Amino acid sequence: MTKRYLICFSGELTNFKLPELESIAKIYNIDIKYDKSAWDNVDTDNDSPFLYIEVNSEEDIVKIAKRSILIRHIYEIFSEGIEFKELLNGLNSNYTTEYLSDYLIGKTFKFEVEAYGRKHSQKQKLSIMEEFNDTPLWVNGTACMKPKPEQMENHIRWFAIEDWGRLGKDIRKRFFGKRICDGGRETIIKFNLTDRGYLGTTTMDPELSLISANMALVNKGDMMLDPFVGTGSFLYVSAHYGAYVIGCDIDMKQMKKQEDLNLETNFEQYKLTDQFLGIVLSDNSIPTWRMNNTFDQIITDPPYGIRAGAKRVGPKDNRKDVVIPLELQRDHIPQYVDYSVPEVMKDLLLLAAKTLKVGGRLVYWLPCSATDFKISELPTHPCLRLLYHQCYQGLSLKWGRRLITMEKHLEYQEASDDQLGQLNPQHANLRSIVHPKIQDNNNKQSLN
Amino acid sequence: MKILTYNMMSCSKKQCVGKGHPLKLDCTESQTLTQDFQLEFIKNMIPRLDWDGIRAVAPMFNINLGDNIEGQLENEEFLKNLFKLVVNTKIIKGKLTCPSCNREYFIENGIPNMLLREDEIYQDIKE
Numbered sequence: 001m002t003k004r005y006l007i008c009f010s011g012e013l014t015n016f017k018l019p020e021l022e023s024i025a026k027i028y029n030i031d032i033k034y035d036k037s038a039w040d041n042v043d044t045d046n047d048s049p050f051l052y053i054e055v056n057s058e059e060d061i062v063k064i065a066k067r068s069i070l071i072r073h074i075y076e077i078f079s080e081g082i083e084f085k086e087l088l089n090g091l092n093s094n095y096t097t098e099y100l101s102d103y104l105i106g107k108t109f110k111f112e113v114e115a116y117g118r119k120h121s122q123k124q125k126l127s128i129m130e131e132f133n134d135t136p137l138w139v140n141g142t143a144c145m146k147p148k149p150e151q152m153e154n155h156i157r158w159f160a161i162e163d164w165g166r167l168g169k170d171i172r173k174r175f176f177g178k179r180i181c182d183g184g185r186e187t188i189i190k191f192n193l194t195d196r197g198y199l200g201t202t203t204m205d206p207e208l209s210l211i212s213a214n215m216a217l218v219n220k221g222d223m224m225l226d227p228f229v230g231t232g233s234f235l236y237v238s239a240h241y242g243a244y245v246i247g248c249d250i251d252m253k254q255m256k257k258q259e260d261l262n263l264e265t266n267f268e269q270y271k272l273t274d275q276f277l278g279i280v281l282s283d284n285s286i287p288t289w290r291m292n293n294t295f296d297q298i299i300t301d302p303p304y305g306i307r308a309g310a311k312r313v314g315p316k317d318n319r320k321d322v323v324i325p326l327e328l329q330r331d332h333i334p335q336y337v338d339y340s341v342p343e344v345m346k347d348l349l350l351l352a353a354k355t356l357k358v359g360g361r362l363v364y365w366l367p368c369s370a371t372d373f374k375i376s377e378l379p380t381h382p383c384l385r386l387l388y389h390q391c392y393q394g395l396s397l398k399w400g401r402r403l404i405t406m407e408k409h410l411e412y413q414e415a416s417d418d419q420l421g422q423l424n425p426q427h428a429n430l431r432s433i434v435h436p437k438i439q440d441n442n443n444k445q446s447l448n
Numbered sequence: 449m450k451i452l453t454y455n456m457m458s459c460s461k462k463q464c465v466g467k468g469h470p471l472k473l474d475c476t477e478s479q480t481l482t483q484d485f486q487l488e489f490i491k492n493m494i495p496r497l498d499w500d501g502i503r504a505v506a507p508m509f510n511i512n513l514g515d516n517i518e519g520q521l522e523n524e525e526f527l528k529n530l531f532k533l534v535v536n537t538k539i540i541k542g543k544l545t546c547p548s549c550n551r552e553y554f555i556e557n558g559i560p561n562m563l564l565r566e567d568e569i570y571q572d573i574k575e
Contacts, residue, residue, distance in 0.1 A: 244452070252559070264558075278559070282563065283563055288459075290457065291458075313563055313564055314566055324565055334565050
């Protein structure tokens with residue numbers, strides 16, 4: 001028999017919550033059932049942070065919640081309705097008087113009110129609680145505001161929960177039940193950027209890094225790669241979840257700015273040094289990995305050239321046919337040329353197709369326009385299957401970024417150019433989305 | 449970089465794909481780490497390892513894996529030695545050489561420089 005629980009999600013990043021939930025269930029191999037129409041309501045004013053989920057046991061839902069970054073709380077609901085009367089009638093008809101009155105024998109409890117979309121004063125909360133006077137629940141049990149840790153096993157946290165919608169206009173639903181556990185949001189605090197030693201301008205914030213690791217199914221004993229590692233945000237969170245991690249970057253300064261403050265010292269700060277396999281100075285257009293099903297996941301935020309153009313090693317026109325003398329070869333700093341975004345994407349997917357294990361995931365961030373996004377603009381590879389593209393985070397009214405999740409579902413095979421997708425993609429010229437004015441000026445100049 | 453990372457690597461040159469490994473390792477400075485043995489992880493890594501590379505570097509760090517590697521994959525003593533080699537050995541300074549084209553890559557401060565020079569890329573395009 002399955003058990004039904006109510007999830008209360010974080011109100012932010014609403015279109016990440018279902019992909020994250022499904023990914024975590026996959027990590028632990030837990031069967032979940034929920035109303036799939038929830039996918040259609042995401043990111044509208046009508047969106048609700050509440051979702052019923054069916055699992056096989058309380059143990060399963062606690063496991064999922066502890067790992068989840070977007071789950072705030074898990075409740076077992078005893079009754080629901082729009083009016084208090086309906087709620088109370090439901091409670092008294094769903095359960096026998098005997099069951100309810102015996103429920104709290106030998107237990108302590110606390111009764112709290114939580115509202116989504118509204119903020120209640122203490123007085124309003126009290127009056128909401130008083131609506132529940134007419135139930136046999138309160139016959140037994142002792143109220144306890146601050147239970148000691150050893151009391152927690154027999155302590156029940158009752159909640160009257162209200163859903164007023166995102167805009168807080170009308171009451172949509174009231175629930176009454178007990179809180180089972182909280183989600184894993186305190187992990188975000190561990191990776192708080194203000195406490196992190198070594199940072200850069202493009203460091204990904206910890207909440208999004210952790211969600212990316214969940215989407216990539218990072219698990220204990222995995223081997224994870226970030227081919228554009230920068231300051232290492234994805235490495236720390238993946239190591240936190242038990243993976244062994246490797247980073248590559250074309251820019252040594254990014255990885256090792258100072259002797260006493262760098263990517264490696266961050267690992268020491270988080271006590272994750274054991275999980276750190278090393279960093280490699282490498283250009284992703286000429287990757288250094290032998291072809292093998294080496295990595296369990298690749299998680300990355302590729303360079304897109306919004307602030308500074310992406311670069312790869314290559315000769316500019318003035319250095320073609322110039323051979324570097326033998327004695328200068330060792331310490332030669334190579335010349336870089338522009339690395340266009342479609343090329344960056346093509347090389348990233350090729351790397352994933354070659355080096356991921358079958359069933360392994362590629363998770364990457366892609367800037368895109370807020371208004372017109374087409375799946376056909378994404379890069380494709382016959383060995384990789386698109387799983388989620390819905391995870392969109394708005395950064396301004398005009399543009400934002402998407403977390404793209406792909407799975408390697410076939411052993412590597414060569415792909416022809418027409419299988420690689422991204423025909424005339426908007427990300428070919430991201431600056432035109434982010435800075436439309438600059439683009440207009442350029443156009444005018446070229447017309448002149 | 450740990451030996452495990454080194455084991456996954458190959459020459460960066462496009463013409464060396466499939467034959468640019470195992471890279472020949474000359475290690476002038478290394479460090480031995482003390483992480484506890486992780487059985488699940490090492491078992492997970494076994495199908496991904498390049499055994500020619502493992503055989504070549506084990507004696508450099510005085511780790512004896514025996515002659516018959518394939519026959520010992522269930523032997524815990526062997527797996528512990530393997531873990532010591534691939535996870536608890538860190539290369540700080542040295543050189544990697546491609547067995548196919550003899551290109552040398554240098555390792556400084558534990559970071560291998562696998563970048564090619566622009567003239568090598570240009571040669572590659574011309575070929």
